[in-house]
Amino acid sequence: MRLVIAKCSVDYAGRLTAHLPLATRVLMLKADGSVLVHSDGGSYKPLNWMSPPCTMKVASPDDAQRAAGVTEVWTVEQTKTDDRLVISIAEVLAESSYDLGVDPGLVKDGVESHLQELLAEHIETLGDGYSTVRREYMTAIGPVDILARDSTGTAVAVEIKRRGDIDGVEQLTRYLELMNRDPLLAPVTGVFAAQEIKPQARTLAEDRGIRCVVLDYDALRGMDDPETRLF
Structure with missing residues (x-):
């Protein structure tokens, strides 16, 4: 699992459209390919996400994005649909990766x-x-x-x-x-x-x-x- 704390804005396009303005968030990239965007409050659920199967491409910003302070653009695309999650990174504050291994699954009570x-x-x-x-x-x-x-x-x-x-x-x-x-x-x-x-x-x-x-x-x-x- 890769965890990135970054100042970013997020745009989702596909079956619906959504926009998250620039703010500091936690970006979670899981080994199964899913990408989740979390805030520090409001809910345990992600603000936005892309479920696998999906692919992610990292690109440099265009001139307009660079002028707005964007340093990197992540584009996550769903392979079965036209859904797309675009994360515009302005600043990376921290980043770490962990190998969590195989999860034994939920033990039901x-x-x-x-x-x-x-x-x-x-x-x-x-x-x-x-x-x-x-x-x-x-x-x-x-x-x-x-x-x-x-x-x-x-x-x-x-x-x-x-x-x-x-x-x-x-x-x-x-x-x-x-x-x-x-x-x-x-x-x-x-x-x-x-x-x-x-x-x-x-x-x-x-x-x-x-x-x-x-x-x-x-x-x-x-x-x-x-x-x-x-x-």
Whole structure:
């Protein structure tokens, strides 16, 4: 991982356009090719970013940029779309690189971990003919909670959350983009499963062709039968 603290402005062009005026920010360049722009407050989320697969080119500024104090221009381009992130560097304050090695992945806690175990055992919850291939299917960017196959034999990546929000959908989207490049798996469809799914997350998931499933924890544990409920 490469970390650069720099005075910079940032412009994003593609499906949407956005501009960050000149300020001091942290630029994070990860080994997977992603580039993230962080500020010192406001949120743990980056102000802007480019997800892999993408390429980055470093160029000298043109005369107008040089007159504005720009010393270097980074252009990060998404290889599958026309999206482009342009970072205009005015001054580099600090820079360092670290080899973080292979991350073992997120260790899930409490109910979420148990949900994964229970759903893997009762994968037919997702539909007739589903079968579990394995839990914690490892990819280059982390483990998919469950790799399953549906009644037609199509591979299905299942991401499980207690509360499903947009971040979880984005996480599953990254897994699907990577897995669909594997000829031994493709095509791979996605299921976003949670005890509660926020409306915005459901809208985003369905727009990307990801199916949403609300999980009943007690029913999966065999402590409640939905068919015997009065309401």
